[in-house]
Amino acid sequence: MDSFKINIKPQYVKQTDEVEMINGNECALHEVQKRIKLDFGKLPEFTIITAPTGTGKSYAFPFPVLNAKKAKQGIGGSARVRGLIVLPTNALIRELTASFTKTYPQIKTRQLTGSELSKEGVKGHGRWKKALEIVEDSDLIITNPDIINFAMHGGYHQLSRTSQTGSTRFSQFMSLLSYIVFDEYHLYDEAQIANILTMVKIREMFLPHFDPAKSTGSSIRFLFVSATPEEGLKQLLQENGYAFEEIIEEIVSDPNESRPIHGELEVEFVDSDDMTRLIEEKLPELKEVLKEQRVLLILDQLRHVQELADYLKGELPEYEIYQSTGYVAEGEPEQEYIKAANLILATNKAEVGVNYDVTYCIMQPGKYFQNFVQRFGRVSRGDLEGKVVMCTDRKYYRLQEKLSESKEWSYYDFLAVMKDELQGRKFYTERVPLYLGEYLWCIKNSIIRYQDYDIYKYMTRKKNELDNYDDVSKARYNLFESIDQKINSLVKESLKLSSVPYNEKGWKAQKLYEKLEQRAPRAWQWVSWWRNYINTYLTFREGGMVVKIHDRVQQKELEYSLDWILQHKIIDDIEVLQEEPYKIIRYTVSNLKERDKDLQYEVSTVPNQGMHENNFLSYKEVFDLKRSFERAAKGVYDKLRRGGTECTQIELAKLVKLLAVTFDRKRLHIVDIKSEDRFI
Template identity: 25%
Template sequence: MEVTELTIARHCVRQEGEAGLSPLQRSLLESEKKIRIAEAPTGAGKSYAFQQAVARNERVLFIVPTRRLAQNLLAGLSESLVRDNNWNKEAVSRKLVLWNSDETKRLAEAGEVNITARRIREISDLDPTREGGEMVIAVPEVVSYLLLRYKPEKGQSDAGVFDMLNTFEHIVFDEFHTISPRGFGLAGLFAKLATELSYRAKVSFLSATPLDIAPVLRRLDVPETEIAELHEELTDKGRAVHGDVRLSLCGCESLPELIRQHMDAVAQEIAKGRQVVIIYNKLADLQLHLTELEQIFRGAGIHPGRVLLVNSIDDSRVNRCGKGFFAAGRHEDPEAFDVLVATASVEMGVTFRANLLFMEPGFEAMNFLQRYGRAARGAHDGQVFVRFDDKMLNKSPWFRQLKRWAEKHNDDTVAIHDLTNVLSQASQKRFKDCPEEGRKHFGKLPNRAAYSSGLYWNVLMGHFSNIKYRWDHLKTHQPKPAKQIYWLLKTVREMASDREFGESAKDWCDRFENEARTLRDIGKGIRILEDDGRGDAFHAQEIWVRRNTDILDRFPLLMADDGLEEIRIPGKLGDFLLEKGNFVKATRNARFPHTPYTAILRDDAFIVEEWAREFQKGAGADPLAWELYPEAMKAAEKLVRLTGLIVSDDEDVDAGSGVL
């Protein structure tokens, strides 16, 4: 086995004052700038700063990318407020809430009749009978749903974005590198409005692997004087972020093979009451290896039920009967298990008590750094084994660069910023206008994010919560991309009165505006029921099922009573996984503004160009539309090119469901 090893040295952050805040944490709480973009290593305590804001009687809206991270953050924050700030458990339960689909389900099962109305009330106050700070931990889809909800709630008809800006001291976007260009509208809205007049809220963006978002904010007319780009300075003394971590790059065929070679280390960690974490690149590989992993863990003396699977499929599992070796489900607390077997879903802020980590490198440099940072938190030393093969090297220039750097420093001890520098430099080569020296970015948010934000702004202006002076305020401070999107849509709608093209034009424009409600293009899901419906039920993306199983070729796809498509299989998912996946391309059934005909397009990085070609010369093209309405047709094409959004007939993900 080819192995390259080096040590990433222990590093700390300075602590100041009674609360022991670092300079970055203090800046997040006290900076006068309205917009803060903060970069700090994993484990540096970015979210801890806002725990202290709550302890100081401030209100925080903390927006995170996944349901599991929301639950993890709530559990950790609750424990810390009781332990460190002497809150009692009742106060904690009343002053911290979750806004996600799991909490929606829990409230509904508890008899809550109108959960949307409850959350509208919670914008202003969680518990008005008690003093103290408060935090709402939310996934972005729920926040967006409240802003763009379809109907007024009794007694709360006009509560919306201005209420959020005036009732929270802090609006935080955690792990902001995960925000897609189409989903930046929510963040862009808060950032732009927070810099206008004297709103209470300040907006913070947190990440260990930040994207360069400042150019998009400037394009949205956010004043540069209101943007603070913050960086945590690491020191040799202070609060330890990570101990010494031995990093080993290992060339081998599979993670089970790598784990077998280090079973003594696995057994030692579990004997000490520590966790072992395993992170895969591909969900299909994880599922294929479960039988082999079970044999390995049983051989190490690990008991059934002590290994948790953490990934999109197993997180969605319900009806667990307590049988089988592995545990699964979002309701499970990751800290309660000896071993975690996961995919990229654990990269986003979830903390473990693990000093031993086996991982594949991820598909991007930021994946690598986020995964590496899961191990050896605090003053603990650790070991990270990274599996790679020739295929990974051939596909990932950034990993080849990392490997060359590691070989140059074989058996050396290096600083964490050396590792961060080599990874960020590899990422920077992929986008133009690299940031100035010393700034560590892992990508650049494209300009289409500004225009997607402009679309979001216009849709919000038409919402019932923004009438009279609120509409006037949004109109007055409308950023340039929003103005451009407005005029382009207005131009396309000039076709709406035409006898031949009007219905298609109106439908296309309405659907295009509705795209603002979908922050993340998750894709269509299928419910799969194991053991002919008697076993576990879980959700999987249809494209994943088609690529990695033959289920859809062998069993009928049914419509369940709740309107979801489902399929019943005789056995377990693993029984139907393919050793070699099917070559199935993702597609989208695209619509056009001048015809009811649709076109099946490949849903990849070139879909906008393919849509434009089909629009101009494809089967659905109509020369008469171009002749009669040239400006409207050009405007439609420009809307698609500026935003990257494709109107389709495909089933939409419910924007308010908190799907992650």
């Protein structure tokens, strides 16, 4: 294989004259740390922080809490300062919680995850009540975006047996916080950024800004932190009229008054798009490196990790190999396994803060430039020299042409070349207002259906008073409102009612679901589809079926995507562990099989009124959901018009067609997946 090499100069982060006692040692702070410590109270509502991996940006997050403990009053005049740190994975949450507990024993740090709430023995709405207790009892809370999203959209209130839940509103949660840090925010897509902006809108409605004269109000600050900034976020903040400040950590080549974050790196580019073949080629070099140090291999796909792990176990039987992927058992001590391993095989999980403590890595660059930056930053942290071998994936000659200009590159000059050649993930800012309108309507709907009517009226009034969202968001909000009203009109016509209850309690008291199913199946289909559709907004990530897995090869009990299992694994047994109150199924799997794309997905969020075939999508259709939804919605609309159906349904179907523009994996609720596997 053809290859060429360059060197990346050592990287240092500039230290300032500000010091802080950390772990009993006096440490000079970096610019980001200094600004958060000294100037936090002067920062605007939004701050965007850019700092490469290894700069210690996370250690700045507790400073506002630490300062408030020394002062008479906290930020915005509040008596107590609380910070919320939002991280993308529970593994990172556990790691950072342990680190802060050790490093900053003077503050109370708690993690807020599903497993932590389960340990408290609480269920349903009681989980949210316990979450609020944890927040109120803590100085620093570390959580994931899933819990915040579920709470903001009223998920916990749907589980309550009473609507008297005023003390547990989402606004109560926000009122306890002084600042929120979204770490690794580059991982969020347009819908997820819109979700965060929805939180800002909710704060504006329910928690007025701090008034110094009255010492009342809220002064929450939002911090977005990443090594790879998203320009689209800045554009969105500007378009919404939000003031923000940007803090960029300076990386220098001069070691004076600086701390090393990455040693000198030799980077070898190999003309290959086959990672397995490249590793086979590099096996002699790997064996030499493993005699003295550990090695990290980063691949794009979990299947390739598992296949490569099997191959390397045969080639390197004397070494401990660990797969650092999402395919792990709950509670698995990943950090301990990583520390004990000689050879670590990772997927894109390597991009989100895990410290592998390696100086030699072979990697695929990832789909986007953002992936590459995060992966590249895992190697030779501190002052250690190291080597990265990159599988160039058909970009070899363009990279060779540009990088051969010099044998030695500074970190930022090197990244500039890589950014030109690696595709950046497109961020479609024009989609965000659409999502924002949808989210606001769904939150309003949850409040009126599952909480109390007065809060709904208050939110509606404040929304109209503030007028703090644009025409696109308003139009999307009104579309959802129109669909909901049309469905209610259809229910009234079908059951000959003068009105439809506004809340879930009334629907159940009048047994409307049962009556619709028995007397008006077409109206029941519309109601059922719409309920399923808006319930997808309770989840922050893409939808999918997660099932229990017993992997005989890896000897693991875990939960994982059924989609992936059916595509890649031989299924030996299927066992129903529980039928009520919901079904739990365990799949016993063994070796990898030839990838199976002949799958049928049974879904509940594609319109299907009178068209049973719309309930099923092929593997190909699942990867073109906008077109799949358009086809299904048009089919329903055309059939209703031809059949002479009452005008309410036709008008409703016409409105539903407009949902296609934002129909993606987050809106896809998969009920079941059918496979042609001979066992099944």
